[in-house]
Amino acid sequence: MGFLFIVFSLNAIADINLLDTSNSGNGVVGIEYPGDGSGRYKVVIAKGAEKYYYDYMGLKKEYFPLQCGNGEYEISILENLYGTTYRLIKTERLNVNVAEENIVYLQPIQNVYWENNMSAIVKAAELTEGLELASDKVKAVYNYIVENIDYDFEKLKTLDKLYVPDIDAVYNSGKGICYDYASLFASMLRSQGIPAKLVKGYSDNIDGYHAWNEVFIDGEWVIIDTTYAAVLRDKPEFNGFEKNNSAYKAARVY
Numbered sequence: 001m002g003f004l005f006i007v008f009s010l011n012a013i014a015d016i017n018l019l020d021t022s023n024s025g026n027g028v029v030g031i032e033y034p035g036d037g038s039g040r041y042k043v044v045i046a047k048g049a050e051k052y053y054y055d056y057m058g059l060k061k062e063y064f065p066l067q068c069g070n071g072e073y074e075i076s077i078l079e080n081l082y083g084t085t086y087r088l089i090k091t092e093r094l095n096v097n098v099a100e101e102n103i104v105y106l107q108p109i110q111n112v113y114w115e116n117n118m119s120a121i122v123k124a125a126e127l128t129e130g131l132e133l134a135s136d137k138v139k140a141v142y143n144y145i146v147e148n149i150d151y152d153f154e155k156l157k158t159l160d161k162l163y164v165p166d167i168d169a170v171y172n173s174g175k176g177i178c179y180d181y182a183s184l185f186a187s188m189l190r191s192q193g194i195p196a197k198l199v200k201g202y203s204d205n206i207d208g209y210h211a212w213n214e215v216f217i218d219g220e221w222v223i224i225d226t227t228y229a230a231v232l233r234d235k236p237e238f239n240g241f242e243k244n245n246s247a248y249k250a251a252r253v254y
Contacts, residue, residue, distance in 0.1 A: 027105075031043050040055070045064055052067075106193065111183055127140040199248075200253075
């Protein structure tokens with residue numbers, strides 16, 4: 001995240017409730033700012049030294065994870081004035097006490113957004129029908145994505161910095177970048193009650209910034225990289241499902 005210059009101003013909307021905290025026990029908070037879509041906004045979610053920045057267009061309510069554990073969070077909404085200068089609109093504090101440790105990784109959020117009627121989610125239910133073990137469900141979804149979603153090299157060249165994956169667009173087009181793969185995999189698994197993280201960072205296997213998943217299977221978090229598997233699926237160096245933890249360095253977890 002680059003440097004932001006924040007201008008503090010009188011809070012003109014102090015009496016407007018911007019936060020939907022009704023789902024905070026599940027590890028997410030809703031943000032709804034009455035913008036018209038013409039402005040640029042940032043949502044900043046902080047707990048102690050941890051800070052997460054999100055772009056927000058102000059068109060609808062969006063949900064963001066509270067993934068830094070129980071305790072007090074500070075949630076701010078900033079409006080872009082020009083360049084990297086932002087005006088602080090409002091800050092609120094929220095005490096979070098999640099019902100279960102991994103429940104945040106089952107929720108629909110901005111960059112892992114899913115609804116039950118989405119084509120990709122209907123497919124996840126179809127793929128896992130009759131399967132009882134979480135590991136079998138994970139493998140069924142994994143195999144589908146690896147075999148049916150191609151890496152989109154052209155998309156990577158033209159990607160907007162504000163880009164957030166649309167899992168049905170990825171599913172229907174049959175192609176995407178690493179961010180798309182990770183969002184699609186996490187969404188499909190979450191819809192089946194399997195905790196899944198979307199992780200951004202660096203991998204020894206990939207040049208540049210990357211996205212992958214960690215999936216909770218049999219009581220432990222397992223690194224799974226569907227992008228890497230899809231690119232190498234027909235090559236002899238493809239080495240299957242789980243990845244070596246030491247080859248992946250997480251920077252952000254959602």
